[in-house]
Amino acid sequence: MEARPRTSVAGPAAPGRKKSPYPSWFYLPAAIVYAVLFLVPTVTSFYFSLTRWSIFDSQFIGFDNYVTFFREPALVSGLWHTVVYAVITSGLKVVLGLGLAVLLTSQIIGRGYLRSVVFFPVLVSTIGVGLTFTILMDPEEGLINESLSLIGIQGPGWLTDPSYALVSVALVDVWKGVGLATLIYIAGIVSIPQEYFEAARVDGATAWQNFRRIVLPLARPATFTVILLSLIGGLRSFDLIWAMTRGGPGFTSDVIASVIYKQYQAGFYGLSTAGNVVLFLLVTAIIFPLSRFLNSKEVDL
Amino acid sequence: MTRSRIALAVLSAATLALGACSAGSLGSSDDESGGGKVTLSFLTDNQPETVKMAEGLAKDFTAKNPDITINVETRPQGTEGDNIVKTRLSTGDMTDLFMYNSGSLMQALAPQKNLTALDDFAGQLDDNFKKSVGSDGKIYGVPFGNYMAGAILYNKDVYDKNGLKVPTTWDEFQANNAKLKAAGVDPVIQTYGETWTSQLFILGDYHNVEAANPGWADQYTKNQAKYATTPAAKAGFDHLQQVHDAGYVNKDFASAKLTDGLNKLAKGQGAQYPILSAMLSQLIADNPGTENKIGLFAIPGSDAAKNGLTVWAPNGLYIPSSTTGDKLEAAKKFAGFVASPDGCASMGKASQPSGPYAVTGCKLPDSVPQAVKDMQTYIDKQGASSLALEFLSPVKGPALEQICVEVGSGIRKADAAAKLYDEDVKKQAQQLGLEGW
Numbered sequence: 001m002e003a004r005p006r007t008s009v010a011g012p013a014a015p016g017r018k019k020s021p022y023p024s025w026f027y028l029p030a031a032i033v034y035a036v037l038f039l040v041p042t043v044t045s046f047y048f049s050l051t052r053w054s055i056f057d058s059q060f061i062g063f064d065n066y067v068t069f070f071r072e073p074a075l076v077s078g079l080w081h082t083v084v085y086a087v088i089t090s091g092l093k094v095v096l097g098l099g100l101a102v103l104l105t106s107q108i109i110g111r112g113y114l115r116s117v118v119f120f121p122v123l124v125s126t127i128g129v130g131l132t133f134t135i136l137m138d139p140e141e142g143l144i145n146e147s148l149s150l151i152g153i154q155g156p157g158w159l160t161d162p163s164y165a166l167v168s169v170a171l172v173d174v175w176k177g178v179g180l181a182t183l184i185y186i187a188g189i190v191s192i193p194q195e196y197f198e199a200a201r202v203d204g205a206t207a208w209q210n211f212r213r214i215v216l217p218l219a220r221p222a223t224f225t226v227i228l229l230s231l232i233g234g235l236r237s238f239d240l241i242w243a244m245t246r247g248g249p250g251f252t253s254d255v256i257a258s259v260i261y262k263q264y265q266a267g268f269y270g271l272s273t274a275g276n277v278v279l280f281l282l283v284t285a286i287i288f289p290l291s292r293f294l295n296s297k298e299v300d301l
Numbered sequence: 302m303t304r305s306r307i308a309l310a311v312l313s314a315a316t317l318a319l320g321a322c323s324a325g326s327l328g329s330s331d332d333e334s335g336g337g338k339v340t341l342s343f344l345t346d347n348q349p350e351t352v353k354m355a356e357g358l359a360k361d362f363t364a365k366n367p368d369i370t371i372n373v374e375t376r377p378q379g380t381e382g383d384n385i386v387k388t389r390l391s392t393g394d395m396t397d398l399f400m401y402n403s404g405s406l407m408q409a410l411a412p413q414k415n416l417t418a419l420d421d422f423a424g425q426l427d428d429n430f431k432k433s434v435g436s437d438g439k440i441y442g443v444p445f446g447n448y449m450a451g452a453i454l455y456n457k458d459v460y461d462k463n464g465l466k467v468p469t470t471w472d473e474f475q476a477n478n479a480k481l482k483a484a485g486v487d488p489v490i491q492t493y494g495e496t497w498t499s500q501l502f503i504l505g506d507y508h509n510v511e512a513a514n515p516g517w518a519d520q521y522t523k524n525q526a527k528y529a530t531t532p533a534a535k536a537g538f539d540h541l542q543q544v545h546d547a548g549y550v551n552k553d554f555a556s557a558k559l560t561d562g563l564n565k566l567a568k569g570q571g572a573q574y575p576i577l578s579a580m581l582s583q584l585i586a587d588n589p590g591t592e593n594k595i596g597l598f599a600i601p602g603s604d605a606a607k608n609g610l611t612v613w614a615p616n617g618l619y620i621p622s623s624t625t626g627d628k629l630e631a632a633k634k635f636a637g638f639v640a641s642p643d644g645c646a647s648m649g650k651a652s653q654p655s656g657p658y659a660v661t662g663c664k665l666p667d668s669v670p671q672a673v674k675d676m677q678t679y680i681d682k683q684g685a686s687s688l689a690l691e692f693l694s695p696v697k698g699p700a701l702e703q704i705c706v707e708v709g710s711g712i713r714k715a716d717a718a719a720k721l722y723d724e725d726v727k728k729q730a731q732q733l734g735l736e737g738w
Binding site (some may be wrong): 023052054246266268270 | 380493629703707710729733734
């Protein structure tokens, strides 16, 4: 494959840009919506993170909120949990998504049906999934441990044992999200031109070689999309964790988002605003370079 | 064609979403149909006994005042409920009446700004309750429910069978636990499936703290006393750790819920359950015939002579400042009904009363459950009961329940937990703008 010049991917070339045929006030409605709903809140939140506020008044206290936030003992573990959670979910979604996609693009019986079955959990409400699995994972009466005990295994307290709680939630997240990853992969694999496979067949390639040399490299854009989406999702994940463990037992499955939520609940509005600014910067700091890196890779196939 | 269909779908999804948002504010915007009829909305927590009481009050009140209808709405308990109450209050979206804790949690609502003063009813109320809903010399609530104790409920049958006596010191308590464990009963029930239930060994121990260090609450509010550095205060965390380390708790402590705990106690699978005495109503409602099988004793401390009961003031019924006009008049009328012997009778009819009333002229019926009699014994004895810390100091950290779960599950040691809680409390004090923090 010849390397394509980068500009061809980057869209219409910048130099000598023609004047837009539309008058600039055409942008106004969109600009207003964007400013009111996104720009203004973002900027004010930076200000309010420097205050101690209730809905009625605010008192400027400089960077005290940030100091308190970073001293929060739950934060350090929360940061670590967030990263662990994001990496586990993102990694498993890539591996399982690719596997399922390869399976579901092959000639198997009931392919359409199986595809929808895999995608189905994505459509279900996260809170519903969380509550259901909380019941299934109950250490004493849950279906999972009761089934395990039938074959003589004493199952752990999935959500109540501090060393398993976070991983259990991550696994449920994977179950729920792998359908989307599979869908993206299926799209990626289907769009690989058949010629490659025909050529490979002529050369006598095995199924493994097909996968390793054709599917894997050519599905790379899909991989990048899956990694990016699931990593962003994992870093800011909150609803599933809240529905299943509320960060517990104790603080053992607290992620940054749930730490912030609890501060908000407690009425520490300034502190939780500061937390959100930190979360915003953190997600940007991880995702922005990663997306630049992955995009640059995409070009030189 | 397809595009317009997609647009339609998006549009209808958006309207659905908007509709869902405004569903939360139902009730407060009920239109006042003419003819002087008023409909009030009333928010309570979703504990079954609370709901029964609220609905009983609403029904009996409407029977007397046919022009006023009251719709009961519910919210979750615990921190989630705090959040809903605070958010709805600060956005002016609160129901016409609402039930909420008294004491430090009520102080955190900024009562001067958000609540309507109810001084008209002050004459009918007991002093301790007035203190716990008062701010700047005004009172903002009337009592919803009864006084309750943070204490240990125990199964008398199990105690009798094993020949045990009610303990007055922690050592006696631990000795009882050892015997109970040997007899194959879970000595102490813990239910971390509902995290708030984990705090009783600390919060219910406050009488013992106060007895050992008179005036501790004031020093605590002024940032002069700490949990980690006051041995009597830290004892609560120590106790929680000891009970876990000795294996005295039920096996499913990490996932069991309040209801499970109450049923275990009623059935005698567990012997003792540190919990709020108000939960007695639910226990009796779910397990008929247990009225006299369940007793109550104060959380034991180090000194038998000073041992006593930690008492919680009843929850309050409040009127937010967003309620005005006819609705305010009607709401005040309802508050007056709740703060009268008729109101007490109505609540007592709906749910088994589990402690003394805070309204003058309200009497407990003669046939109260054994645990309530036990509680009354402490209250009648001079110096054997004190209000819980949350009624004496506005400082209460929001993470106490999680910290207690950690100690009670063996994740964190008592020393570290007491230090961590002192840090947690600091944020609350700063947010409230207290001096010395």
